[in-house]
Amino acid sequence: MKKIFILAVMALPLLVFAEEETIGYLGVITEELSETMMKALDVENGLLIKDIVENSPAEKAGLEIGDVILEIDGDKIVDYATLKALVAAKPDKKVKILVKREGKEHTKEAKLVSRSKPKFNIQMELPDFEEIKELMNKGSKEIMEEIDNLKKEIEQLKQEIEDLKKKIG
Secondary structure (H helix, E strand, C coil), X not given: CHHHXXXXXXXXXXXXXXXXXXXXXXXXXXXXXXXXXXXXXXXXXXXXXXXXXXXCHHHHHCCCXXXXXXXXCCXXXXXXXXXXXXXXXXXXXEEEEEEEECCEEEEEEEECEEEECCXXXXXXXXXXXXHHHHHHHCCHHHHHXXXXXXXXXXXXXXXXXXXXXXXXX
């Protein structure tokens, strides 16, 4: 629990001083296609639209549930990460979206909107049971050494934060 608290305290300056960035937004919920689905739909790539956000650029462009997004501005959509990256890179831009609907390809034009990208994203792994058990079995000397190492790391991070504050301020 202390590690999480320490991490939160160290992350606070990053949240405060991080610049806000805008990204493009389309407004679709998609599903990756299995090999069987690709064969059945006669496509080599794409994402199936499972849902469309109301009043979104996707809805305004005429995209429909069941469409398969094949390309955006000529770039093939091979997975969700590709779609997300292409859309995010074009806030407030018009894009051409190639979809397959009922066996036919259609090109739709959507004007993406912009929205704020999260300032900071923390991903951390919690120790599994074996790691906790191992830590519990360590002697107090080893635990004190680990605490000292953590203290040194915290001091280094504090110094880096101070340096960043000086550069920003």
